[in-house]
Amino acid sequence: MANSSSCSSSANEILPDTSSTCLTQSITTTHDFMVTNFSLLKGMGVGKFVSSSTFTADGCDWNINLYPDGEKTGDHVSVFLRLLRGSEDTRAKFSLSLLFGNDDDQGSRKKGKQKKNGKGIKVTRECHEHTFGFESSPNWGWVKFVKKSQLRELLLGSNDCFTIRCVLTVLTVRIQDASTIVVPPSDLHQDFAKMLTDADGADVTINVGDRFFLAHRYVLAARCRVFKAQLFGVMKESNTECLRIEDMEPSVFERLLHFIYTDSLSENYEGDKCVAMLHLLIAADRYGLQRLSLICEEKLRNWIDVQSAATILGLADQHHRVQLKKACLGFIAWPDVLGAVMETESFEDLIASNPMIMKEILKKIASAKHD
CATH class of the missing domain: 3.30.710.10 (Potassium Channel Kv1.1; Chain A)
Structure with a gap:
């Protein structure tokens, strides 16, 4: 008797095509770090730095580190951007600028370019792209951001004050299956x-x-x-x-x-x-738009600096904005800030129209020292 067997399978089976898309997105934010009475920071020592407050972009926390006597050399001022919290291997591009006087112009971002336009001078350094990582490279910047001798000249007409402006763009990449239905934002x-x-x-x-x-x-x-x-x-x-x-x-x-x-x-x-x-x-208060009111107050709070502090304080006091007034007084009470504010025309106007405000300023300074 003969035995036989056979093996059969589906022939010419074709699987459906698949595809995917690499989506690169970016989120940009700007943070201004104001430095008053910079000359008083000299002598901190090489490798010593002062930091800005923390700001957030795409769920990551960042700050700016300023080395008045340089990170590695005493001939230059160093400035770095640091990743404080976020995912490993965070990709970003950013620029760091020194703004003097009332220069709000964004101007050119060409590396090393200095600009004089009558309002102020700006020195800008730009990093085209860097990958930040907590173990490998949590910060990135310039050891030789600006020469000390050059900075001294730039500070002569700006009350010994300047602002470091960081324009930061965080880059994210995600892979999306082609079968995913993309819902556009509203x-x-x-x-x-x-x-x-x-x-x-x-x-x-x-x-x-x-x-x-x-x-x-x-x-x-x-x-x-x-x-x-x-x-x-x-x-x-x-x-x-x-x-x-x-x-x-x-x-x-x-x-x-x-x-x-x-x-x-x-x-x-x-x-x-x-x-x-x-x-x-x-x-906004008059028309009961609470969200707009809070947005405006937060904007004003973020704009408080040496040049604007007296103006905002006067308006906040006149219109009974308690939290905004408190923020202004708190800013002015910082060590060495009052002297710079007092040299502004807006402070002279404030004291002339509301001399009693000086009593509140001094009271706040006294309580800050006590704390």
Whole structure:
């Protein structure tokens, strides 16, 4: 008897095609580290540094380290960016700049370029890309950022003060399967911004000073309880097709209206940005927009420096912004800051209009020393 067997299998089996995508994304932030009375930091010693406060980008914590007597050599000032917390092998590119006087211009980022424009001088160094790691390389910067002799000359016209500006971009990479459905971020705010700009379907006119703004009553009512009362409630005016707003600058109302439609802050300022932001804060309080009020107050708090401290303090005191006033007094109470602030024109104006504020400043300084 003969035995036989056979082996069979599916022939010509073809698997489905697959694909994936490498997505590279970036998140950028800017941090300003102000240094006052720099000459008093000399003599700390080579390798000794002072640090900025911690700032965050893409879930990573960073700070700036300034070596007044250099990290390795006493002839230069050294500046480094340091990763304090984050994932291993964090990739980033960044620039570090020295700003003097009122120079807010971003200018050129070409390595080593110095710029003089009448407002101030800037020295910039740029790192195109670096991988930060806690074990391998947690910080990156320049041992010879600027010569001490050169920095002394630059400080002559800036009250012995400067600001280190770090513009940091964190790079992230993730691999996405092609079968994944990518949901784009919401663009609702863009649609509402366009609706405000185009004024399609606008049914109410708002007169502020010499300007007229077209708006949509249901948007105003949904976003602002004061407008809701004026248009539909107990404060309803006889003519709700045209509202008139007193005691407010048109530019302030324009930024207020922008926030109502987009839930974001317009970065267009006229004149002193601190004064403009304080006026927007007051308008936000007037119309019950708490989120806008807190955004403005936080912006002002972050803008406190030698040049602006007196202006912000005066406005905060005048309009009873307790937390903002406290932040200003706390800044001025830092050792050696008061002298630099007192040399500004805004401080002279503040004392002339409100001499009693000096008593509060001295009280804060005394309590800071006691602490």
